[in-house]
Amino acid sequence: MEILTWTYLLVGLSFALYIGIAIWTRAGSTQEFYIAGGGVSPLANGMATAADWMSAASFISMAGIISFAGYDGSVYLMGWTGGYVLLALLLAPYLRKFGKFTVPDFVGDRYYSNTAKVVAVICALFISFTYVAGQMRGVGIVFSRYLEVPIEWGVVIGMCIVFFYAVLGGMKGITYTQVAQYCVLIFAYMVPAIFISMQLTGNPIPQLGLGGTVADGTPLLDKLDGVMTELGFAAYTSGRKSITDMFMITLALMVGTAGLPHVIVRFFTVPRVKDARLSAGYALVFIAILYTTAPAIAAFGIYNAIETTSEKNISELPEWISTWQKTDLISVDDKNGDGKVQYVADPAINELTIDRDIMVLASPEIANLPNWVVGLVAAGAMAAALSTAAGLLLVISTSVSRDLFKTFRPDISDKKELRIARIAAAGAVLLAGYFGIHPPGFVAQVVAFAFGLAAASFFPVIIMGIFSTRINREGAISGMITGLVFTIGYIVFFKFISPETNSAEYWWFGVSPEGIGSIGMILNFLVCGIVSHLTPAPPQEVQDMVEEIRIPRGAGKAQDH
Amino acid sequence: MDAFASFKKVLFYQLKLQPMPAQNEKMKAYWRKNLQTLFVLLIVWFVVSFGCGILFVNELNEIRLGGYKLGFWFAQQGSIFVFVILIFVYVVRMNRLDREFDVDEE
Numbered sequence: 001m002e003i004l005t006w007t008y009l010l011v012g013l014s015f016a017l018y019i020g021i022a023i024w025t026r027a028g029s030t031q032e033f034y035i036a037g038g039g040v041s042p043l044a045n046g047m048a049t050a051a052d053w054m055s056a057a058s059f060i061s062m063a064g065i066i067s068f069a070g071y072d073g074s075v076y077l078m079g080w081t082g083g084y085v086l087l088a089l090l091l092a093p094y095l096r097k098f099g100k101f102t103v104p105d106f107v108g109d110r111y112y113s114n115t116a117k118v119v120a121v122i123c124a125l126f127i128s129f130t131y132v133a134g135q136m137r138g139v140g141i142v143f144s145r146y147l148e149v150p151i152e153w154g155v156v157i158g159m160c161i162v163f164f165y166a167v168l169g170g171m172k173g174i175t176y177t178q179v180a181q182y183c184v185l186i187f188a189y190m191v192p193a194i195f196i197s198m199q200l201t202g203n204p205i206p207q208l209g210l211g212g213t214v215a216d217g218t219p220l221l222d223k224l225d226g227v228m229t230e231l232g233f234a235a236y237t238s239g240r241k242s243i244t245d246m247f248m249i250t251l252a253l254m255v256g257t258a259g260l261p262h263v264i265v266r267f268f269t270v271p272r273v274k275d276a277r278l279s280a281g282y283a284l285v286f287i288a289i290l291y292t293t294a295p296a297i298a299a300f301g302i303y304n305a306i307e308t309t310s311e312k313n314i315s316e317l318p319e320w321i322s323t324w325q326k327t328d329l330i331s332v333d334d335k336n337g338d339g340k341v342q343y344v345a346d347p348a349i350n351e352l353t354i355d356r357d358i359m360v361l362a363s364p365e366i367a368n369l370p371n372w373v374v375g376l377v378a379a380g381a382m383a384a385a386l387s388t389a390a391g392l393l394l395v396i397s398t399s400v401s402r403d404l405f406k407t408f409r410p411d412i413s414d415k416k417e418l419r420i421a422r423i424a425a426a427g428a429v430l431l432a433g434y435f436g437i438h439p440p441g442f443v444a445q446v447v448a449f450a451f452g453l454a455a456a457s458f459f460p461v462i463i464m465g466i467f468s469t470r471i472n473r474e475g476a477i478s479g480m481i482t483g484l485v486f487t488i489g490y491i492v493f494f495k496f497i498s499p500e501t502n503s504a505e506y507w508w509f510g511v512s513p514e515g516i517g518s519i520g521m522i523l524n525f526l527v528c529g530i531v532s533h534l535t536p537a538p539p540q541e542v543q544d545m546v547e548e549i550r551i552p553r554g555a556g557k558a559q560d561h
Numbered sequence: 562m563d564a565f566a567s568f569k570k571v572l573f574y575q576l577k578l579q580p581m582p583a584q585n586e587k588m589k590a591y592w593r594k595n596l597q598t599l600f601v602l603l604i605v606w607f608v609v610s611f612g613c614g615i616l617f618v619n620e621l622n623e624i625r626l627g628g629y630k631l632g633f634w635f636a637q638q639g640s641i642f643v644f645v646i647l648i649f650v651y652v653v654r655m656n657r658l659d660r661e662f663d664v665d666e667e
Contacts, residue, residue, distance in 0.1 A: 219627070278652050281651075
């Protein structure tokens, strides 16, 4: 069968599966809508968390980013996994014991203040919208590349699917579709990786293949270092970023991961505190499978790309290069007219441009795999984008219906609240779709925002709220605001106001805007601590509540007040 | 402790479902052990990622692990494996601690 037929078939089948699950798991109460009734098993929640977490960017772009960044790409690998250790040890069990539905719920109760809650809601909405726009765009791109429909149509189809199961099923529908989506995406990621690893290094396990040897007996990474330096690039295994910047970016990504509301809320769905701990462990196992494979795909991809093109006759290039040239993801321009490809670091004489996304998208063709694998990768990329989008949309709708609406109108009935949550979810889908079709030019830039803000706002306030009984309302509010204003200010200055000065010589302490969330977090901690000690201690019942959430026993299902 | 005070504490416990004083000491010990566990695990977390993967990566790159330079391996593979192990060590350790202090769930 043709590639296109396989793609339609596999993407269609996976969509039918998601819709089937959505109908089967329709939410009937706000509790089911917000936290899937609190009865999800730790293993299922681990898978759902992994799918929720791994977005279109993780699936499509991350390996390619590492291909071109080499060692520097490690910030994403460590940053986006190390955060789960913080989440499991410092946040998930206690927030589960606290037993409400959202992060702003916790902030509002712990700091006995609706002001603090509203600040938290604004952070949650901002982070989630930033993120979801990127996902919708990812859905559109995958559709247009594989199904040969315009990006706009791709976004609309994606919206309809997400609309169906997020609005109908709420958290319950999302959880079980995410479990299915995880299976689809990890299978789609691993199959090409295993075959490429076999072809290049003779070892079927990509994690071992990366440390394996190529046909002539030299280790793959040494060979890659040699080839890259010969062409004028930096050696693959050595870094260009400063140690300070590597450190700060990794820290900001780790802490940001632990502070992302759509990830935290997943741990409200399990029955017990010990399930929350275990579930974080499962989640990281499922994430680690993809995250330890990505650097292998990255190195194999760039090695293959160089070996098959550099100094080769243009007429004899492999077929996948001409296939993907049609999509502009790869282009060859014979500048010196010698009929051969020169791939070098110097942009003036370089003749080959490769988009980072090609490392995953073209991986089945690079490995000469059958057509159905191409369709599978398309279905996997869709699964990654849809699962993350759905999780984010739920946070948005919950923030509106529960954290904003219900806080100020506490007497509305469960049924009415559920209807508002559904309307909010529908509104959020439409808005996200709009951003997907008309992406604000800064989508790529604002990813740094999402992590920086989560790191500088939520994380310190939640940690201090659990590990200190002395931190009070005044401290939390001033800490969150300081962290936010500082981080937003720094990023906006270097990304939008004065982008020409966005280089190491102008950065404060050599920290790039991507890593500034770490400094914002430290400021938040400091301000929060100092202000709290200058103002009265929190009321006794709040201090008692903190003592209470530290002890696992007595965690019933999450309750609505 | 006079009878009235102890009565008051029992009543307090009954009404507000709070730990009684003896219980309180025990809870403090539980929390202290919890913090010790966290401290040790987070040191390992820091050493494998920020230490081996970033701060001392060049020194470790002198050592080889198969086809990998060791520092590079920590940055792109090893730290992630250790993260997974850390969470499971935490799960086992905390479950044991919960039982020991009788605060585990049904």
